[in-house]
Amino acid sequence: MNNTPTPHELRAGLVKQLRDQNAIRTDRIADVIGSVPREVFAPEASPADAYDPNRAVVTKRDPHGLAISSVSAANIQAVMLEQGDPRPGETVLEIGSGGMNAAYLAELVAPGGTVTTLDIDPEVTDRARRLLADTGYAGVHVVTADAEYGAPDRAPYDLIEVTVGAPDIPPAWLDQLAPGGRIVVPLRLRGLMRSFLLVREGDHLVSHGYELCGFVPMQGAGEQREHLVLLHETPNEEVGLRLDDGDQVDIEALRGALASPRQEAWSGVTVGGEEPTHDLDLWLATAFDGHARLTATVAARDAGIVASASPLGVATLVVGGTFAYRTVRAVDDSRTRFELGAYGHGPAASAAASKLVDEIRTWDRKHRRGPGARIEIHPAATPDSRLPAGRVVDKTHSRISISWPGQQP
Template identity: 40%
Template sequence: MTGAALLRTALVHHLVSTGTISDPRIAAAFESVPRHVFVPHVPLQLAYADDVVPMKQDEAGVLTSSVSQPSIVALMLQQAAIRPGDRVLEIGSGGYNAALLRELAGPGGTVTTVDIDADVTKRARALLDEAGYGDVVVVCADGEFGVPEGAPYDRIVVTVTAWDIAPAWLRQLRPDGRIVVPLRLRGQTRSIAFDRVGEHLESRSTTMCGFVSMQGVGGHYERQEAGLTFDEDQEEEPHPEDGVLTLRRERRWSGIQALREEPLLDLYLWLASTLPGYCVLSGDDWPWVAAIATADSLAYVSTRPGRDDFHVELGCSGHGPNANVLMDRMLQQLCAWAGKQPTFQVHAVGPELPPGFHIARRHSYITVRWEDC
């Protein structure tokens, strides 16, 4: 075995032993595809580390393209459940994931990958050829419009952060098709596998992830105001002046214990679903944290040491004349959450919507519903 093959086997072993890969077909695909060919500028050890490999930055130094982290790639492939013979569209190219998709779709299937950046598609084309995947179709275009020439697709796998389900993706997906998409909702990104059910989409699984942001006509759905991040549909939400955090801080504690390492993203989405004025507080001196705002006050989730080293107690902090009202509301919803899990539906703008919390996007409504676990 070569050094690359040994490192590749070790990576697969790591992904299987951590439970990230449970499907033997996906493990076999990871064994087959030479990741180092797609990241020729990094040493072999890094090519087979479970880490993202940055590929390109914009003029401001913001990452615009990368070869994704193997564990995220694996989780999304598990979600996509590609079958032999599937026609697959990948949005956001790097070459590596397209090669894995090609392995999974098999000789009877097809893989098309589209990227908005000509440098990326040029490189992906050359590296896919070098690795022996010359029959993957590589297209340079805005993925917002899909690739109609290859439609209909059984599977669409989006590998860039999206704010909405583009109408073209729905049009180009088969009636029983599945789309896996890292969807950004209220400041957090989760890869959601949606099945098409009639004219709408229903989620089947969700996993937290991070991706570079979508460029082109489907980009830029968030706005920053005084250190707070709101979604585009929250344009009516008021926010306090910049200095609110310098006002006296009040604190309250809920008695609820959470695991110290547990990401609280489900809780945060619950707060987003139930509290007007929801936003995300972040900044150089602040962790990323769920908040609610009014024109003069702010409250946000806080933690303090819990019953042992592994737990923290949840509570909230507030600033401003209405801090107590906001903290009361937040504490009430912290207590009501009780570990509920979200499911998601996507409906085109227009029809009657199912019950749930609706996030209005440019082309669709994303409905969040909560189930007791």
Template identity: 50%
Template sequence: MDDLVAAGSIKTKEVEAAFRAVPRHLFAPEVSLQDAYADDIVRTKQDQHGITVSSVSAPWLQATMLEQAGISPGMRVLEVGSGGYNAALIAELVGPTGAVTTMDIDADVTERAHHCLAAAGYDQVHVVLADAEHGVPEHAPYDRIIVTAGAWDIPPAWTDQLAPDGRIVVPLRMRGLSRTVALTPRDGVLVSLDHQMAGFVPVRGDGAHPERLVQLHDADVGLRFDEQAPELDAAALRAALLAPRVEAWSGVRFGGMEPFDGLLLWLASSLDDYGLLSRARSPTARELVDPVSPIGTPTAVEADSFAYLTLRKVEDGDDTYEFGAYAHGPDAARLAGLVVTQVQAWNRTHRDASPATISVWPATTPAEALPPGRVIAKRHRIVVLSWS
């Protein structure tokens, strides 16, 4: 707990008190006491392929989202994605005059949450088995809606069931990148108050939206596309990966502990033909590609060529690195230059400036009414990434 306060994940006395009050180990009976209180997720259910479909989130991330939510005593709160522990934290924050509803599409998950909440003394929490796409209208309106599963879109039910001055905190996927975003209504539009880097298991049910995966080398290396993908020649891209790479360097440096999630979001908003390069944590994959993140690195992609963000250690610096690009294919040099140019643009104008504003508009909004920025069309909404 003290570590979460020192790291800045917990900022307020109210959230700190909630964390100290709720016995986390009662919501993680599958693991040891040490693992239950570690600053890491506790996996509670996997599918037939061994992929995690439900978990108790890491404490730092739960604290971050609760701070984003700004929950006060007496509020009505809906939690989408139920593990039990987070609902108990919310119950502490709303107090005896508030109300908490936690929902999940999986009967195993809701049954487990109900049992754990009762064991910990939080049986006042409403546990509902339902698809998140439709919310829980019988307990609405909600002052806060906190989504603890990765959402590709924001369904109408969430805003319909939100109080006029309410707030939605949601891990929103935008061009493959996930950010936990605190959104508040403003003249029919949801506008971000804050956003932080985060990752969650994806929403299931009617709101699910699978990514398109183009495998470049068996299961070792792939390109992921979240929305509309460019026209690709998969065979040519696979051949390009095995050809010698081109590299370009930006001259932009950063310290080893300095976050650069703003750069990743900038590349997602500034590159037109765009995907995420992912690699397995295997020796073969490491020999083939060296992205800044194996989970997903912004990549400029065209039919038969691609270039992705990378970094190298600066020899004359202590824990200092330089951003650059590795590229493959006939158009490698141009695409590497494009990525490096955008890194330099971010360094000049956005590195020390305000973060991007994320606004969420109805899908029927005409193009001329949208603000300047990267427009991301979804099923129910249009998301716009705008930079000052």
């Protein structure tokens, strides 16, 4: 007897898993993900991998092995479709083309809607065009272009869905968006990426929620990579700081700091082992002037150089030649609850660790059960007086204000 599941069974299984993960929230998205043949849009993968809800199928890497094109994991495709909520008759632009997500969009805007998908890479657009034609979605317009300039020919768009990590919002996206139109975009902000739903209000965009995500980086005119500075390096052991938004640090002083004994501070705030702390990370990223992410290899952690081995990095406060990073310690023998704290290194290690812990307590008191951050994205020339209160992150094209409304008493 052949136990290999049919594509139909794989699709039904995927929809169930995505509902269980709360990635699918509405029947419309369930119906579409339950009907488009993923296995045809990801011929590079086995059917089981194509229908793995959490697995992206990498279709292209750069000479260093970094993934630069993929068919995104079904989980994040579903989440972003829920965020953007494409409606019948709408005009949609997808930035970053794999074919699969464009097919989902085409189903959702039918009847009467149009989908344009653009990619900077002609190999990617050739592949997408072929797969879309093979599966009956030849009506999707496939354009080879740099996202920095959008796709003016079919503008204005009701929805722009960006499926590549964006360091900024280019002016073309706002110009090509209809009044009240939406952008769903994986935006990198202070080293963290979140998929924001942004709604156009006149000359600016206002967030209406965000979700955790990870995406390949933007190429072309808008490319702005994070940079990594190494504080410690042997063949196996590596400790570094990831910096974003052009931030600079005193590398020599911080190398010396890492070599000095650490100081610790504990918050009294505990979290369950499975409890997400993404919003705490976003809070810490916006709370400090000097924010970085400490990354380390497992060997560096095992050698006791730092207490964390996160490849994406943990929230770190940098003040001159001192830094302090977020850590946890188990509060019970079964290791199900953890207290949040900080380790500091450098001349002001205790003060930096205490400051980080103070912000953990503020998050716990005021924001832990709140609605999260709200961002507004204004053109780069906007004066301070026109920005809402809160931290402002200046990018090349935009000024992004981040505030935390709905504070708990």
